Amino acid sequence: MQLYSVNSGNFKLDGGAMFGVVPKSLWQTTNPADANNMIDLTTRCLLIEDGNRLILIDTGMGNKQSSKFYGYYYLWGNHSLDGSLKKHGFHRDDITDVFMTHLHFDHCGGSIQWNHDKTGYEPAFKNALFWSNKDHWQWATQPNKREKVSFLKENILPMEESGQLNFTTIPTGDTLINSELGFDIFFANGHTDKQMIPLIKYKEITVAFMADLLPTVGHLPLPYVMGYDTRPLLTLDEKEKFLNIAASNNYYLFLEHDAHNEIITVTNTEKGVRLKDIYTSQDIFQ
Numbered sequence: 001m002q003l004y005s006v007n008s009g010n011f012k013l014d015g016g017a018m019f020g021v022v023p024k025s026l027w028q029t030t031n032p033a034d035a036n037n038m039i040d041l042t043t044r045c046l047l048i049e050d051g052n053r054l055i056l057i058d059t060g061m062g063n064k065q066s067s068k069f070y071g072y073y074y075l076w077g078n079h080s081l082d083g084s085l086k087k088h089g090f091h092r093d094d095i096t097d098v099f100m101t102h103l104h105f106d107h108c109g110g111s112i113q114w115n116h117d118k119t120g121y122e123p124a125f126k127n128a129l130f131w132s133n134k135d136h137w138q139w140a141t142q143p144n145k146r147e148k149v150s151f152l153k154e155n156i157l158p159m160e161e162s163g164q165l166n167f168t169t170i171p172t173g174d175t176l177i178n179s180e181l182g183f184d185i186f187f188a189n190g191h192t193d194k195q196m197i198p199l200i201k202y203k204e205i206t207v208a209f210m211a212d213l214l215p216t217v218g219h220l221p222l223p224y225v226m227g228y229d230t231r232p233l234l235t236l237d238e239k240e241k242f243l244n245i246a247a248s249n250n251y252y253l254f255l256e257h258d259a260h261n262e263i264i265t266v267t268n269t270e271k272g273v274r275l276k277d278i279y280t281s282q283d284i285f286q
């Protein structure tokens with residue numbers, strides 16, 4: 001098995017929204033804000049090459065929205081999904097499976113593109129199966145009023161219409177062992193219903209794709225929960241449980257949204273679980 005870090009583009013979000021009830025005087029030390037109170041973020045996907053399968057975890061925002069839409073997110077830098085795949089010697093048509101942690105636009109927007117004459121939408125990975133789970137699919141396609149702006153139907157419905165949509169099994173506990181994709185999956189319900197966190201066994205280590213369970217290093221302290229989370233107290237419990245397991249087992253936490261820290265390990269301290277070491281993907285994925 002080989003792993004590749006695939007940056008599909010950088011953006012910014014309001015720092016206050018990213019840290020919920022935590023005051024700026026505390027979060028700005030790890031996540032400095034610009035003049036508009038926006039903080040640096042990225043959409044870092046993970047590519048898994050395993051035998052005949054080439055699995056892409058999340059696909060970023062894509063490029064089919066209006067410039068007005070992207071204007072809200074202050075895109076920066078020159079990374080793109082195609083450019084990052086190419087750097088590793090791959091093309092999007094090589095992808096056999098697209099696994100989506102959840103269906104918020106910054107995680108699955110790249111899964112769907114305009115068709116050639118811009119009259120409709122089509123899967124952006126023509127040879128891939130798309131993976132979600134049944135409960136989250138229902139949650140996303142009949143959205144509540146809070147999350148409606150994040151679940152864009154043009155990002156979601158074409159996967160089903162093309163016949164490429166598949167669902168993973170939903171476990172009775174919180175972890176699905178040996179999923180249809182080959183890796184274990186931790187299910188978390190605080191950010192959105194049934195977000196999926198892949199736990200990938202790579203050589204002697206476990207790499208956890210943290211998605212929105214831990215967006216940046218600055219979110220390690222338990223109460224540092226995003227304002228976007230639908231069930232913040234549940235996120236707090238899920239983070240506590242997950243981070244304790246991660247510290248005890250020395251998981252390598254792959255951070256999808258942290259623009260400046262790619263992979264971290266964590267350790268138990270008297271204040272709770274805190275940062276241990278920071279790595280680049282080149283350090284770990286050799």
Ligand SMILES: [Zn+2]
Binds near residue numbers: 104107212
């Ligand atoms: Zn999200």
